[in-house]
Amino acid sequence: MDVGILAFGGYVPRSRLQRAEIGKTHAWYNPGLKGLARGERAIANWDEDAITMAVEAARDCLTGQDRSAVSAVFMASTSFPFDDRQNAGVVADALNLKSGLMTLDLAASQRAGSSGLTVALQAANGSESPILFAASERRQTKAASPQELTYGDGAAALLVGTGDIVARFIGAHSETVDFVDHFRRAGNAFDYAWEERWLRDEGYLKIVPAAIEAVLAKTGIAAAEITTFCFPAAMKRVAGQLAKMTGLNDSAVADNLQAVCGETGAAHPVVMLVHALETAAPGDRILVTGFGQGCDALIFEATEAIKSLPERAGISGHLARRRADTNYARFLTVNGLVNVEEGIRAEVDKHTGLSTHYRNRDMAQRMVGGCCRECGTLQFPKSNICVNPNCGAVGTQDDHAFADKTARLNSFTADRLTYSPDPPAYYGMIQFEEGGRLMADFTDIDPDQELEVGMAMKLMFRVKDYDRNRGFRRYFWKAAPDTDAAAGGQLAEAAE
CATH class of the missing domain: 3.40.47.10 (Thiolase/Chalcone synthase)
Known part of the structure; x- marks a missing residue:
């Protein structure tokens, strides 16, 4: 062949x-x-x-x-x-x-x-x-x-x-x-x-x-x-x-x-x-x-x-x-080409316990949460007990991938007190359309962009933080505005 x-x-x-x-x-x-x-x-x-x-x-x-x-x-x-x-x-x-x-x-x-x-x-x-x-x-x-x-x-x-x-x-x-x-x-x-x-x-x-x-x-x-x-x-x-x-x-x-x-x-x-x-x-x-x-x-x-x-x-x-x-x-x-004053809030040791990193890799790197076999409720992170108050089943969580799921913005904050290499630090709650919520850092936010509750969001694999003392970097999934979904919505509205 x-x-x-x-x-x-x-x-x-x-x-x-x-x-x-x-x-x-x-x-x-x-x-x-x-x-x-x-x-x-x-x-x-x-x-x-x-x-x-x-x-x-x-x-x-x-x-x-x-x-x-x-x-x-x-x-x-x-x-x-x-x-x-x-x-x-x-x-x-x-x-x-x-x-x-x-x-x-x-x-x-x-x-x-x-x-x-x-x-x-x-x-x-x-x-x-x-x-x-x-x-x-x-x-x-x-x-x-x-x-x-x-x-x-x-x-x-x-x-x-x-x-x-x-x-x-x-x-x-x-x-x-x-x-x-x-x-x-x-x-x-x-x-x-x-x-x-x-x-x-x-x-x-x-x-x-x-x-x-x-x-x-x-x-x-x-x-x-x-x-x-x-x-x-x-x-x-x-x-x-x-x-x-x-x-x-x-x-x-x-x-x-x-x-x-x-x-x-x-x-x-x-x-x-x-x-x-x-x-x-x-x-x-x-x-x-x-x-x-x-x-x-x-x-x-x-x-x-x-x-x-x-x-x-x-x-x-x-x-x-x-x-x-x-x-x-x-x-x-x-890009680290100039030395800027980052302030005392940046003076935090980002030491990563490699054993902890390994045990949490399904959640942190693979973005795997749970789905209850009893009631079908999705949740992130995965836990031993179903979060559905009408279920509460124990030991019924199957692995469920969240990385490619669509989500909507529930709440957001622009924080200039927390240290960020590119201030302000944006974070908030997103709601997955099929179920499940995540408190996430946001990325790729345009300086002139206005975030709105209900706007489409997508997950992107990014660097969470750097351990400068040891040269290690941790990765996690961050939420970013889904410009493709927004453009599709605008086209649909125009057609109507």
């Missing part, structure tokens, strides 16, 4: 920092940055990282899919929150997948996304159980650096395997060359980059064509038959040059999303692939490349099944859910 992509999904944070704000701030120091100060870049919230974004992309990918069939979770990133804790394992836990599966982290190169996808496809070949592959990136940048303007945060996910595939995997080729255009040694927060001309002339224009020509020869596909060419680099016009050098049509060159998102590092080949699949027609052939100490080149062909894939947000949907951000000082602060 053919192996390929069964489903796809994406995630881009809502906040988009306007590059003009970065340019204005640093023009006195580096006037050359003005040339890059156009468009906007996606920036993660203070409680987002590579893990949380991978979870959201994977949730989008698994829309309409049987999660119990997933046999493995592979994750690629160069900005993993943990060096010695399996990040893919946290993703699998947050998705409430079975424990009997393989998890694998892939890192250490901007090619981790494309190479990881190749490995996932090879592992899934001939297997009846699909593999979930996610690539996610939140890289730190120095203030006033070109990377601060060109990088972006985001994630994408693919479910690969055999069966009713939406895109057939045609073939791949890898060129491995220890060409160092930038690097980050262990313990450093920021990349050290060499000049762009060197990267373009000796890297992109010499290494990438070799990979493209090899995969075309290996698969027997003519360059003119490629419908979409995904080259994940921020540099202008290079993709067009590569197309000309290798015989690809100019019309095949895909938008690199630099103007609206930024380059999402190891995740960007997968981000661009997902973006291409969203509008692909059966028969379209997509060539995607990944560059970093060599080049990977993979070719996919869309099938008839792509027309029947359940609707999802994908990259396009998340790009549309944007909020223009002009607060550059906030960006610097939440």
Whole structure:
């Protein structure tokens, strides 16, 4: 059976920092940055990282899919929150997948996304159980650096395997060359980059064509038959040059999303692939490349099944859910690039008892509550006694997942006394529409947004807090305004 992509999904944070704000701030120091100060870049919230974004992309990918069939979770990133804790394992836990599966982290190169996808496809070949592959990136940048303007945060996910595939995997080729255009040694927060001309002339224009020509020869596909060419680099016009050098049509060159998102590092080949699949027609052939100490080149062909894939947000949907951000000082602060006075309320030891963390993982990471077998009442957290006053049965609670349930806002508070990295701290009570309540922290609240009782809310996997003394971070589910539900309600009202 053919192996390929069964489903796809994406995630881009809502906040988009306007590059003009970065340019204005640093023009006195580096006037050359003005040339890059156009468009906007996606920036993660203070409680987002590579893990949380991978979870959201994977949730989008698994829309309409049987999660119990997933046999493995592979994750690629160069900005993993943990060096010695399996990040893919946290993703699998947050998705409430079975424990009997393989998890694998892939890192250490901007090619981790494309190479990881190749490995996932090879592992899934001939297997009846699909593999979930996610690539996610939140890289730190120095203030006033070109990377601060060109990088972006985001994630994408693919479910690969055999069966009713939406895109057939045609073939791949890898060129491995220890060409160092930038690097980050262990313990450093920021990349050290060499000049762009060197990267373009000796890297992109010499290494990438070799990979493209090899995969075309290996698969027997003519360059003119490629419908979409995904080259994940921020540099202008290079993709067009590569197309000309290798015989690809100019019309095949895909938008690199630099103007609206930024380059999402190891995740960007997968981000661009997902973006291409969203509008692909059966028969379209997509060539995607990944560059970093060599080049990977993979070719996919869309099938008839792509027309029947359940609707999802994908990259396009998340790009549309944007909020223009002009607060550059906030960006610097939440990324730890300036030292701000946090006040004495921030001086709390966030020590996490690992035994307690493990015992509560079903509630905290999987968002599993209870459902009473006697009366059907849902409750979170799960307890030994049913909360229904007309029931009160003991020992009748079955596991019940809440993460994907819709909810409504019951009450809320904006607290400027409690410490928050992004004040005020929003929290309140949400009511799940099928039953159950949760007192939750809120996230992704727009500064100009007015919360209203009864508004639609959804749960998102986020960082709960940081243990700065020991380097540990705890995750939990937070409530955010469900803009999709709100938009759907407005459309329904307009139709009436």
